[in-house]
Amino acid sequence: MGVGSFFTGKLDEAIGWARKYSIFQYPFVTACCGMEYMATACSHYDVDRFGAGLPRFSPRQADVLFVVGTISHKMAPVLKRIYDQMCEPKWVVAFGVCTCTGGFYDNYATVQGIDTIIPVDVYIPGCPPRPESVIDGLMKLQDKIAAGAQRF
């Protein structure tokens, strides 16, 4: 291993470390999971400890897309467009079983998992997930960000 690749490797590590504590999330809240998302974001569980305390309500300023709640087929193009508007690097978290698999909405209206529309990095199951599991998912996402696992 040459000296150059040693330094670029260290630089990637440093960038990954910085990125994982500066998560600007875009909460795409469509359903009841939003209440649990708010509980996680507020002071009791305090998602700001993980550097994710500032939601950006514009996808162009965000780097993590939180898909929180049931996505219907009619909403699917909107979600895809939101995802397309985000700048690289970007990550997606599927929050709750509805976004993971469609959940118990096995019917004509609901998308059976948002990974049929956009790529997903972390799945947080639960109906809705407790704040502990949301934070667990967030920490897994941080590991992924720190490891530099991104799509370009």
Next chain:
Amino acid sequence: MDGQAILARLRARLGGRVLETHDFRGDHTAVVAREAILDALAFCRDDHGLAFDLLVDITAVDYLEFPGREDGPRFEVVYHLYATAHNHRVRLKVRVEEDDARVPTASGLWPIADWLEREVWDMFGIRFEGHPDLRRLLLYEEFVGHPLRKDYPINRRQPLIGPKV
């Protein structure tokens, strides 16, 4: 005005075009011939004693393979009316066959009927003749079929739509 009096008034006005009436636990219903539904709705709205000024809901029922209703018309379109001044209610029903699923529109009487009828078209595939803009209300244009029909397969998946690229 109590429910029996409302039904009697409807029968007196429409005669044989009221096919049957019944009440179930205080909810009074008149089944009206399709040709007479607009007359019946207009009479309910404009008659001074009835004065049903509020169209609460339009919905439909699919009686496919319903016990006891196998050979009757497949659909029923249901109108729920409420009189805010008199605090009374009535329900009107129209029976339609599957291969002739058409009902005249009530959007000339109550503007809200516009969207309610669009929803019934969307979910049951019943056409409302004379409707100004009969498009799907809840689902998207590319959706194939009408999901609240009893013969719509519960596990059918529609192709995902997305923005054109």
